[in-house]
Amino acid sequence: MRTAQITRKTAETAITVEIDLDGTGSYDNQTGVGFFDHMLDQLARHALIDMKIMAEGDLHIDDHHTVEDVGITLGQALTQAMGDKRGILRYGACLLPMDDALVRTALDLSGRPYLVWNVDFPTQKIGTFDVELVREFFQALSTHGGITLHVDALHGINSHHIAEAAFKSVARALRDALEPDPRKSDAIPSTKGSL
Numbered sequence: 001m002r003t004a005q006i007t008r009k010t011a012e013t014a015i016t017v018e019i020d021l022d023g024t025g026s027y028d029n030q031t032g033v034g035f036f037d038h039m040l041d042q043l044a045r046h047a048l049i050d051m052k053i054m055a056e057g058d059l060h061i062d063d064h065h066t067v068e069d070v071g072i073t074l075g076q077a078l079t080q081a082m083g084d085k086r087g088i089l090r091y092g093a094c095l096l097p098m099d100d101a102l103v104r105t106a107l108d109l110s111g112r113p114y115l116v117w118n119v120d121f122p123t124q125k126i127g128t129f130d131v132e133l134v135r136e137f138f139q140a141l142s143t144h145g146g147i148t149l150h151v152d153a154l155h156g157i158n159s160h161h162i163a164e165a166a167f168k169s170v171a172r173a174l175r176d177a178l179e180p181d182p183r184k185s186d187a188i189p190s191t192k193g194s195l
Helices: 034-047 064-082 132-145 159-178
Strands: 003-009 013-020 027-030 050-057 091-098 101-108 114-118 148-155
Touching (some): 003 064, 013 064, 027 034, 034 050, 034 064, 034 132, 034 159, 050 064, 064 132, 101 159, 114 132, 132 148, 148 159
Parallel strands (some): 114 148
Antiparallel strands (some): 003 013, 013 050, 091 101, 101 148
16 A cells, blocks of 8 residues: 655644545645645646645745645655555656646656756736745655656746646656556666665
8 A cells, every 4th residue: 555644743834644646636635725725636636646635834924834844744755655666667757738838847756856947937926825835845845755856837828827737747747657567566666776
């Protein structure tokens, strides 16, 4: 069973993440940040990861700590659920259109975190949500999930579409990378013998 439950508590946030990598994409995400919940729902649905995230954060200050700490906790849950990564495809990529937006993602579940982020937003906010927090989330996810992650927005004029295309693109790439390799289901996908 590729599942995990992680609880993380700090002076700024209290977060519990439950995931099942072999799910159907069901979700129950409640962070107190409406737009972020919508993006997490997209991540779960399009990665086919069952995901339940409960977060309480210092939203009276701003959304930053909540968004970043959810990324940290979700990354830790992914790491735990993947185990030794035996039998996975490891790599994933997706070129995802959403109306005016076109986002390309390529990722490697290498255990070596690295984020390349070439995504510009035409506005600073989507509703009340600071668009710079999209990058903060993926930085935390990459770091704590051990993911080499490249995200490039090739086109887009609407900030909501760009952000949503990014989450969906990462989700589809993650789905591919986590899939069992039908030809090497018992092997670590690395010449080193470990990831």
